[in-house]
Amino acid sequence: MGFTAVPRGRVRGVTVAAVTAMVTVVAAPAWAAPGVDPGTVDRAADPGTAIPISKVVSTPAIPPKPDVVLLVDTTGSMGPAIENVRSNLQQVINSVRTAQPGAEFAVASYRDEEDGPELFQVRQNLTADAIDLQNAVDGLLADGGGDFPEAWVNALFEVSDGAIAYRSGSSRIVVLVGDAPSHDPSAGHTLAQATAALQADHARVLAVDVAGEGGGLDADGQATAVATATGGQVVDSAPDTVTAAILNGLRDLDVTVTPTVTSCDAGLSVSFDAPSRTQQSGTDVPFAETITVAGDAPQGAVLHCTVDFRLNGLPGGPEFVEHITVRVNDVTPPTVVVDDRTVEATGPAGAVIDYPASATDNVDGPLTPTCVPPPGSTFPLGATTVTCTATDAAGNTGSDTAVMRVVDTTAPTTRCVPTNNPSGDNTPGSYNPDGFYELTATDVVDTDVEVYIGDAADPSVTFGPFPAGTKIKLVQAPGAQSRVRDGTGDVDYKVTLRGDAVITGVDDSGNRSTATCLVAPPPK
Known part of the structure; x- marks a missing residue:
């Protein structure tokens, strides 16, 4: 809006006093311990069984690897709001980095179609340098503008049309700060085009609707439309609580947690009770996880799976990676083989039979069976049952029986x-x-x-x-x-x-x- 306005008496969003409180909140321990719990699962299981795991994903208050673009209206009515951002920028940067140390920021500005070079400008592309960011915000001056609507539809389009060099795999958030709706189209770009460009960039819009005589960003429902379409939101603010509203809005963004199995050994699989869940950032997202051991899983083997709990489709870091180890129990007893034999008696006591017996285990390999009566015993005339057993390292016992027959077919x-x-x-x-x-x-x-x-x-x-x-x-x-x-x-x-x-x-x-x-x- 082109003139300096006195803010209305009502305040939408948070108060100035909330700035300090917000900084304290974002630095709380809950911000410092995001990740998946349990992050490591190490179990032993029989083939053909399932292991239920209660999984909790503690999401960060700020999305991972954030690229935050401050897109500020610099028309004449925005002086108090700009001053608030200028005064509290370092608090915003420090608070966001408390949750996400790798956060980077950019600063851009927009005015109206008649404002020439000030229609849209990138003041500072993405950087981690807090001094450069402060210098860029310090350079924002409230001036110009004509009618109530501004040209932020064009600015959103420009941001996602190559003006901002986002990092690969970053969480992209455009913080749109203004107190008036936009021309649509503005500078030749429609709201639909701007929305499509944002979606193609996977960027969400956090619209900070500053109260003023311009009616606010959402006077025509435009801010709600673009925020909803990009997974962002609209937050209300007074001119002197813009930074608190920004922090509040960043924390209130939804996060979609998607369990993604990145690797799994044959014989092991992982499933969840839901493909994904969407909740407010900073909250705990529950999942019921089921680890299934196939019936034909190799017994005695140690199998592994890795699950990446992605946030808004992006890796959240090593804290969001689950490592699964399953030791497949050996439940198959050894195979014992002893065969029937018939021998001729060699004396009144019968005959000595030194019969062969073998045992093989699917995990331990060859074993030595124990037989009763043992090989080399003297067996009496007639039939005697022999029982041979073998026990593997897992405690499984296999057995086999045979009949040893001693016959007398020799005439006197x-x-x-x-x-x-x-x-x-x-x-x-x-x-x-x-x-x-x-x-x-x-x-x-x-x-x-x-x-x-x-x-x-x-x-x-x-x-x-x-x-x-x-x-x-x-x-x-x-x-x-x-x-x-x-x-x-x-x-x-x-x-x-x-x-x-x-x-x-x-x-x-x-x-x-x-x-x-x-x-x-x-x-x-």
Whole structure:
């Protein structure tokens, strides 16, 4: 507005006394501890399970890496407001840097379309130098202007059309300070064009609506329109509380927190109950985080994920990066292998079986199983169950069983051994002077083999069983009846057969073998 006006009696926004209070507030510890909590998660979990985490993102009172452009109306009515900015600029700079030490500022000014070179000027591009910034603000003079509307629509367009060299990845905030609406279009640029240019630059407008006779920035709703479209806001101020309003407005800007998974090992994933949340800067933003371990995640592995909690789409710094470590539990027992075996008995006690057994774990690799009975044991005749077990480092135990069978399929050794006449002579007239035999049968397992006597001339004839070692006097009488009678002395039995004696040894397993007692023919 082109003339110096006396401020109205009502004050919108904050008072002059609030400046000191605002500086104190922005320096409070809540500003100094932004970040994500917990920032580190280190858990152990089974495959196929989920880990719930309650996540809180404490947002900074000022957006990260701020590039703040002070765009000030320097028409004649703005003298008191400019003086307020001039007097308190260092407080604004220090307060913002308390929250964000990397903050940079720029100073630009605008007037009306008839003000020639003063239509729009960049007084100081973005810098961290507080002295240069103060010099730029000190150079702002209230003058000029004509009708009530000014040309701040054009100024917003110029700011986002290359006049300000924003830093890469910065939070861009244009603080528009004025007391009157804008021509639309102004200097050939419309509010829609200015809004589009701001959006393309990802810049938000904080409109400080200074009370005065010009009706204020938002007299026609223009400030609300551009602030809403860019994610900013409109704050009211009296001419002597502009800096307090700026600080208040910077703190009241909304911040959108977006959890972004930047890296995750295979077998691990992270999800949230909401893709993003928008709240006032400086507040705590809650998220329910779920870390999921895939069912096929490699057991025993250590998996990692990194989540960046971005603020308005920008990295907030290392404090807003979560590091996740999940140690995948080994829940799979070792694989134990022992096979059935069948061996031949080697003695009455059975047989020694030195069977193989192995164990392999998915994490620990080869293991040595423990078996009962152990390999190399003597196993009795019949079936014996062997159980082998192995335990891995995680305490998982695997087992396998096998049946060790000891069998007896070997027939005894049966013999009919001729012996001398125990009386030392032969009976006259005998057809078989050498018919004395010992029936023997030995077996590797059975110590008491049974012996049977059969008649080669009559397969239906079988006598016995007799114990091995039995001594007989065998008489062959082709016309006689086969029979067995008790013997005398060393002769256990007198056996009369029609043909040769067939001796059969049978062990406990039913294995049998035969021998023939050949009788000498009678003399001619």
